[in-house]
Amino acid sequence: MTVQSEASTAQGIVLTDEAAGKVKALLEQEGRTDLRLRVAVQPGGCSGLRYQLFFDERELDGDVVVDFDGVGVVTDRMSAPYLTGATIDFVDTIEKQGFTIDNPNATGSCACGDSFN
Template identity: 35%
Template sequence: MSTEHASGASDGVVKITPEAATQALELMDREGMDLDVGGLRLFVQQGGCAGLSYGMRFDDEPEEDDMVVESNDLRVFVDPASADYIGGSVLDYEAGLQAEGFHVENPNVVSECGCGESFRT
């Protein structure tokens, strides 16, 4: 398992904003998760009209080959295959009039579908 810290995340797998970390940690705490071991899994899966989409879920611990990014007390687990698609991305949390939720700003995306739910690299 490899670990990247926020200080080097700009050229690493993913950078986590303070807003995203706060929201994820609050949700994990509500679910009774161990915040010292568990984390948010960020992954890429086949699907959507553009071909790929993001997935997120909470995991109790990282898998053996995961990259673990730690920032603002949040641990984010990324599997090697997903890291190829999301390297250099920023995980943010946005709250606005139209929508509220987690958002991935991915510099590798060359096109997105009209609804913004899927992408192509």
């Protein structure tokens, strides 16, 4: 397991302050302090690859862990290359509420925005 600080994330994932705040709030609601936000890329969707964001207590061999103001973000070694430089944000507007991922590695996405290639 590799642990990085926010300053060294040019090669990894960036979690915005808004997203980190939402993750903290969700963990507080659950009453859990042992969970991290796991970000993974899995085959699927109409464009070939799909993001998965979920809370996880596991530590897998090769995981990359980045701490953002007390919020741990974990990426497995197979997903990490697809997520280099990606920014995870949380939006809360009339039109949309939820986590968004801005990924410079995605060359295209589907119309529904659920998957990328």
